[in-house]
Amino acid sequence: MLSKPLLAVALAAAALCLSSQSLSAQQPAAPQPLQAMPYSPSLDVTSLDRSVDPCVDFYKFSCGGWMKNNPIPSDQASWDVYSKLANENQQFLWGILVEDARATNRTPVQQKVGDYFAACMNTSAIDALGDKPVRSELARIDALKTRPELLAALTRLHHEYAGSFFFGSGTDQDAINSSVIIAAVGAGGLGLPDRDYYLKTDDKSVKIREQYVAYIRQLLSLTSEPAEKTKADADAILRIETALAKGSLTRVDLRDPHKTYHMMTVAELAKLAPSIDWPLYFKTQDAAGVEKLNVSQPEFMKAVEAELSTEDLAALRAYLRFHLLTAAAPYLAHPFEQTNFDFYSKTLRGIPVMPPRWKTCTRAVDRNLGEALGQEFVRRTFSADMKARTQLMTEQIETAMQHEIENLPWMSPATKQEALRKLHAIRNKIGYPEHWRDYSTLEVKPDDYAGNAVRAYRFEDARQWHKLGKPVDLNEWGMTPPTVNAYFNPQMNDINFPAGVLQPPLYDSKLDDAPNYGNTGGTIGHELTHAFDDEGRQFDAKGNLRDWWTPEDAKGFEDRINCIRDQYAGYVIVDDTHINSKLTSGEDVADLGGELLAYIAWKKQTEGVKLTDVEGFTPDQRFFVGMAQWACENERPENLRVHAATDPHSPGFARINGVVSNMPEFQKAFGCKASQPMVHAPSCRVW
Template structure:
């Protein structure tokens, strides 16, 4: 998701002689959602042996007929459906932008889209919208002025200036919203990009410095000043990276929970006037807060205290401008894309403008746009069937927990208590977010982004001192994804992910339970993965495991970690299975739960073979085909460092090789690749 930033219009003008070439759009807005089956015979590669490489057998044909589009870092079944959802939303937004008689929701989403699509007006402004913010940074002459300015920058802009602040549920008491302080301030995707010494990492850091120089010169700096600022930025960010927790450490909620008083925080980072800082954010009188990474905040203190004011100004300028660039004239937008999409992820071409604008509306007005999407795509019947499938899978989980031979009765009782109160959110929120006070204009793109950011920022800070809204969603309805929230103790399935080919009302239960059922089971299993299991039925961080049961869990998850650590992501880079183990456990557990639920659902039926596949085989092919994908090597390198999900082939082969049910269905024998020894299983 692109960063949002509030930028004020300048009184002075600095115009680019920019020409924004019209996008070559071979596609048109969709008036209805297309249909693709959840089990697609043309996606198979029948030359592959399913007992040797089940992913290739299920997805080899899909890979051949689905090359990666020029504006994508990769292409997958999920990405393809996401693209179709966006095309459908594009049609809605074009209509809402032009309609004469519109309701309030249609006015807001239509006017936002229209303003974003007006690239001639955006280009005519050049860098002008960012000039006031840059001028404010340039005016900082002393260290106290600069440190004080970070408070206002955090309030007015979403650029990542050293650290991040906001509200969050208290990990120990999930009913309470507290202030949280987190690490931030890095321009590269992860701390490892600054610290690794291999040739690719060294080259990428040089390319990052070149990007900074280019962006800052586009923002009006001299080449000499831009070079100084680029070198200073890399130096500051490297120091912050060294003090940052690894992504594996950040998966441990205990390592990111450090409640402190304002006085204790002031001892770690005395350069900041913390009571004043939080008053500016809209949270006066804060007494305690969670400091996720105290050592990182000590590094921030060192940097703002020892680096020259000129170097710190350069760092702030870069982070201000890099956050603003996607919303400014084409040269700045292109510079941002060239580094973050092309260099980092291998994407050769920018997306057509309609995609950028559709994504912007979804980002800033997601529940308004979601209303338009849901009433056209998501039936009550689909919601009811998905709800039934979810309940069946929860019943399967209950039976699995009750029958575990490695878990004591005391821990089982706690696990079942948690399972029984998990809340299922399907399709869309029960109550839509109210955007009444957010002003959206059809001729003010930057202003719309400004007001949207401030609206959301105020909404988040307004949560302090109020009960946690258990009905809130973390994804918009058109999103092709799903999630489990350990502190809310809920699983969430937006309407966007419950469309063909992921959920297919035209096909039988076997592929639907294999696909959507396994996804439901996946999210449910997250409640009991290595991270989720640390939260109780109320969503509180509490150890409800006996020591022997905790060891039994770790022994079993280590079997999965050892297995997945053997898989290659790209080149000679192996999966970091300590990073991916939560998702790997959820994939395996979710597929098993879906299989159990499907067997119960169809127990009284005579299931005939279809297209030469038994019903069990159809279940597993349906399960595998959600993961069909092609990925660019550049983005695979990023994912190997940053993504807690394993590559698609490992997510399928790793699961089925641990399932005797699959091996029986395809008559796989011991010693074949899809028969893992020993069999790994947690749930």
């Protein structure tokens, strides 16, 4: 992952992590730390809608009751089973943080997470500062009189602040030699979620750009900038960002690792963007001596160069001011965070109100001290038995994948051998890291929230740059332990399941195997299948970008994945917007392949065991209902539009109906007829 954010932290995270009001002494006290997480079963019959025929709309049958009983909270853009569990995890963490903030005899870990939380909760102190935490830096930007001065400031800003200033930089594994950490430069610099927001000409896109300009003006006006100047600055900022957007790759192109791998020398990069003193740039990032690096989007860097070399200095200063300010807004006084929320959350995602302050602060600690807070979470929630059970399920699903690869009729022996080599090399990470991250050099103060945020950024930025020339740490995680999510990393060739996602109702030790394999087993299979989706299949057992497929096998894969693309392209997300199946196909393939693997593993696990009906469902039916109920969701139309443009995941209804309609095992379990909607013809299958 690039250590420099390619979108400002405020845009990517804080838009969902802001308080609803300036809270101080009136803030209600947090609950006592929870003794146990709340319990919800992984198969809940109250979530069903039995008026719906499962062969017509299995998602609605499985989730209709849940959707009716779980309206979207006012501080959320959407609400689903994962969101609900994440909220419960946050409440649990809230109790831990209150305890750690108040305690007198604390460990170093408890001191850091407790003081970070306390500083965030002290909104009276935050409000009293106004924009003071960024005032001196804004003044330095205003004082830039020449282009060389501005370019030098750009280099320094990249080192010191989290704002998205024109482009991103950092370290990453070399795609060709994954054992090596290299420097990388990539696209960035946009304030809207995606390049298409700047380039599309439909009425909604035009309206959003108008609202974005209004946001820029309002934010700049909070620093006492005159109205006439805010108009000129906002117009200039949109002009600059539009030029950068035109040079950016599409979301679909970004899924092709070959299109984002362009190794070159620093001298070659200097020919693309000569305005920047690149040796000085890397020296300023504490990475002196960089000779070669990956420039993920050369055409984008040409667009950066055009702006830096020809754009009016006043416009460039305005751009830097805005990106510093919008990144800092969530950590400043209430008017700044409210303005930031009103655009990024209310306008773009339809969220009516900010979340309560305790959520903002819990998320902030998890984001910046995730493995410190994770130690506190794991100690209370994740037993050795739970880890062992998940490990066993993972191994069973990998065995199922081996059997499937060995018996694929469309794959040649040579490609099968490479696929099996990759499968056997995958590392399973379950629950939490083997070694916790050391935060001892990060200074956290109980009365300096904005300062803590800046120091946390600089700590992480330095940690990433320090990896240059070091062996790849195969034990490192990209998610914190309380996170309700999972992922596959193609260059590490590992699958990762944080403790947060292995809680009820996603994994439920109180229930039978059927819903657990349908739910958590499907998730494990999903992440495993990512190793062999349209993107993951391009990396080998060592995580290197290498074509290990015969041309015939590659064509066979594409033919099968195109069946899924054609199917999902017919689903409507919102309004008249269809799924962009070229963007979502990796996740769609993983959903289908993962559930097939989970079903095979469940059948093997229960082989020879006499299974009985429970709550009116056969074991096979319970497997599929358990599978479907992880995806129950409600979503605001504004958020659906954002996801349609940016999210590689299909909406919940498609992730369920699209899968079961391609599984004869489901159709047999529910007695579906060939003419019914949950029977897709032709049936699609890759793995």
